[in-house]
Amino acid sequence: MFNLPGRVRQRIIDLGLTEPFIADLSETSAVHGERLSEFLGNQYHGSMSWLASGFERRKHPQALWPEAKSAIILGMNYGPDNDPLVNLETPEKAMISVYARNRDYHDVMKGRLKEVAGLIVRDCGADAKVFVDTAPLMEKPLAQQAGMGWQGKHTNLVSRDYGSWLFIGTILTTARMDPGPPEIDHCGSCRACLDICPTNAFPRAYELDARLCISYLTIEHDGPVETGLREKMGNRVYGCDDCLAVCPWNKFARIANETGLLAQEDLKAPDLAELIKLTEAEFRRKFSGSPIKRIGWARFIRNVIYAIGNSGASHLIELLKPFEHHPDPVLQDAAQWAISRLK
């Protein structure tokens, strides 16, 4: 049984990560895999077919890496310096979710996790691998087991120290480490996140139908969005923060100290009228290094057109005209819908 050496802990803090939380993988419950199976059975994943195809490896961390014994969970605080819900009150400006207002967190975190993993390999003589978001690993239940926070009714991990604004990074290792106590649920009778959701995406507390979630619709969903849902997207052009932002535990949140995760001035509340004018090349330049580049110009512009359609600003119709007969049928449909809505 290893304890993380003091100098590794110190390096973790120096790297701007949270203190480490440790889970013993032999104690990871099979219930999470069962719930994932239910989630997939209900088709809640929509077009995220990678969630279904990776099921066998995702259902338990040791199904992904049988030799792994422990998980070290490290967070990165991305707390905003204002309440993101105020962005929803300015319909001619775009709402970009807090996590995407500067650099891609995968890039920010991965190198640091790799450095920590290197220290573990050196000091504990064990093997170690790092994961942020993209591997078939259920990060939130693992982080709860390790004691970093609990999965709130909105399904995200809430921390008593950082509220909702924490990215999760994981190091799996073959070293057997002394685990921390799991965090318990502190939601109590609160249901603020369930009630604020504009699309009613929670069939029940702790369960999300991703097909209805604006984060899924703006980032993952290709093709046209159902008209009933378009209207509810409001001015959100990339992701959604409503259920996170309303959580009362955010009173303990702190502003991110990593400058790469603090909002860039031009992405705090950009004008829809400016975003719609971006050419493909300008889009790539503006969002290089940002998670937004991942969705590509066409899906981003589709979202911007929906947001203009929801803005009530009929003077923006002129800017939609170039898309009215656009060769991309999704953009054409979006523009025709938005124009008729504004008229």
Ligand code: B12
């Ligand atoms: C797929 C995915 C999405 C999908 C689906 C989200 C979801 N909730 O499943 C979409 C595109 C919608 C999405 C959106 C967002 N995402 Co995302 N996403 C993921 C990803 C890749 C996998 C999540 C997953 O496994 N989903 C499958 C479901 C079944 O798993 P689950 O949510 O853990 O489900 C648990 C509960 O549903 C619960 N449950 C189910 N039934 C029941 C019944 C009872 C009684 C109980 C108690 C519990 C319970 O148990 C399940 C397992 O234990 C993770 C990264 C990773 N590899 O884990 C990031 C991740 C969850 N995303 C993240 C973020 C930041 C977001 C957004 C906030 C981004 C944004 N601002 O737009 C939103 C939040 C939307 C929301 N309310 O969840 C962060 C969350 C960090 C945190 N503090 O929790 C993660 C962890 C990435 C990271 N490494 O930081 N995401």
Ligand code: SF4
């Ligand atoms: S991110 Fe937005 S749309 Fe998705 S569940 Fe939360 S409030 Fe609902």
Ligand code: SF4
């Ligand atoms: S808003 Fe309330 S119910 Fe939702 S996660 Fe936060 S404490 Fe839990």
